[in-house]
Amino acid sequence: MDELADLTAFLTVAREGGFRSAARAAGTSASRMGDAVRRLEARLGVRLLHRTTRSVTPTDAGARLLERITPAFSEVRAALDVVNDFRDRPAGRLRLNVPTAAARLVLPHIVPPFLAKYPDICLEVTAEERSVDVVAEGFDAGIRYEEWLEKDMVAVPIGPRVQRFATAASPAYLSRRGRPTHPRELLEHDCLRWRSTNGPLHPWEFERDGVTTKVEPKGPLIVGFGGTMELAVDAAVAGSGIVYLFEDWLRPFIDRGALVPVLQPWWMSFSGPFLYYPSRQHLPTPLRAFVDFVKSMQSQARRRDKR
Numbered sequence: 402m403d404e405l406a407d408l409t410a411f412l413t414v415a416r417e418g419g420f421r422s423a424a425r426a427a428g429t430s431a432s433r434m435g436d437a438v439r440r441l442e443a444r445l446g447v448r449l450l451h452r453t454t455r456s457v458t459p460t461d462a463g464a465r466l467l468e469r470i471t472p473a474f475s476e477v478r479a480a481l482d483v484v485n486d487f488r489d490r491p492a493g494r495l496r497l498n499v500p501t502a503a504a505r506l507v508l509p510h511i512v513p514p515f516l517a518k519y520p521d522i523c524l525e526v527t528a529e530e531r532s533v534d535v536v537a538e539g540f541d542a543g544i545r546y547e548e549w550l551e552k553d554m555v556a557v558p559i560g561p562r563v564q565r566f567a568t569a570a571s572p573a574y575l576s577r578r579g580r581p582t583h584p585r586e587l588l589e590h591d592c593l594r595w596r597s598t599n600g601p602l603h604p605w606e607f608e609r610d611g612v613t614t615k616v617e618p619k620g621p622l623i624v625g626f627g628g629t630m631e632l633a634v635d636a637a638v639a640g641s642g643i644v645y646l647f648e649d650w651l652r653p654f655i656d657r658g659a660l661v662p663v664l665q666p667w668w669m670s671f672s673g674p675f676l677y678y679p680s681r682q683h684l685p686t687p688l689r690a691f692v693d694f695v696k697s698m699q700s701q702a703r704r705r706d707k708r
Contacts, residue, residue: 404444408470410437411449415467416539419457471537479683492521495687498535499544501627503674504528506649507544507560515694522687530598530626535678541688542678546671556675559695565668566606567648569660573640581643584614584667591642592618593633595626605645607667614667618643 410427413434417423420431420438427434442449449463459467499508504526512524527540535543550556574591581587584607596602602623607614620642624633630646637644638659644651648668654660676695678688 404441407437407441407444409474410434411441411463412467412470412474412539414438414450414457415459415463467537471539475536479685490521491519491686491690493685493687494523494525495542495685495691496525496527496540497542497544498527498529498533498538498540500530500546500674501528501630502647502650503544503560506647507674511559511695511698515691518694519687519690522690524687524691528627530600541685542676542691544674544676546674550675550677553680554677555680556677557692557695558673558699559676560673561649562673563670564673565648565670566645567651567655567665567668568605568643568645568663569637569651569655570643570663571638571640571659572661574637574642575661575663577640581664584616584664587616587618587643587664590618590620592620593622593624593636593642593644594618594620595624595630595633595646597626603645606669607664608669609667613669 410423410433413427414420414423417426420434424431424434438450445462447462448460449466451458451460508526512526516522516524532545532549533540533543535541544559547556568587578590581590584605587605592605594602602617603626604615604617607616622633622636622641624630630650633644634646634651634654636642638654643663644660651660655662676692678684678692684692
């Protein structure tokens with residue numbers, strides 16, 4: 402059992418990328434996590450983690466060990482979770498990996514009623530833009546858009562089924578610079594742009610009457626998609642330029658007049674996100690409860706749309 406505990410500590414440290422973050426996830430101290438990994442390394446006679454002041458990464462031996470124990474630990478979790486079926490209420494931890502847009506625009510409508518219905522489930526959400534192997538990194542499920550879904554995953558619609566990218570600017574900016582009437586005119590405007598993690602600048606795409614137009618505008622501000630996206634929205638409200646983002650993200654600012662829609666007939670629609678998870682014969686009880694809850698909300702939404 403001591404060896405199993407040390408293996409669990411190693412897995413958590415490798416997954417979290419550091420002893421402090423692993424300790425927070427495990428509800429213990431960084432020194433205890435460090436002692437557990439050192440015991441395991443001494444027992445095996447090989448170093449499993451490279452440690453620097455900035456990062457902790459697996460060695461080649463550590464990476465090989467992770468490959469083997471990650472699915473094994475998933476099976477152990479699934480086996481222990483069978484006991485959940487004998488409880489009055491589902492319990493346990495549910496870990497989700499989601500894009501920032503889903504954390505902001507989709508989950509706020511789902512999480513509070515889900516937690517109210519299942520008070521014994523602890524939901525842990527990580528928001529990031531990189532493509533993640535949810536199994537290898539210890540997540541139960543993820544949320545992604547269709548083009549990013551892995552082929553061997555089960556996918557369930559979650560949130561709005563159709564979304565749009567919108568462009569907007571403050572009344573002061575449009576009064577000063579004029580309103581573009583075609584996407585190509587954005588090349589003459591100050592545009593507030595964003596990029597995904599370590600990726601290229603996101604192009605601005607528009608569609609009208611079946612014709613798609615893509616532009617690469619210039620501007621005074623570039624942010625990373627995530628927490629700094631709020632800076633671009635604030636800059637747009639302050640009159641610094643035109644912003645391009647999910648319509649639902651900009652809608653509160655448009656509704657109160659802080660931003661004005663730009664090129665609205667050209668706004669491009671795209672399909673909404675999906676909850677995805679590995680195909681398993683026995684889903685962990687917290688995940689099964691969440692999947693059923695999401696499906697129920699989608700059914701209610703379809704019935705409302707038909708009225």
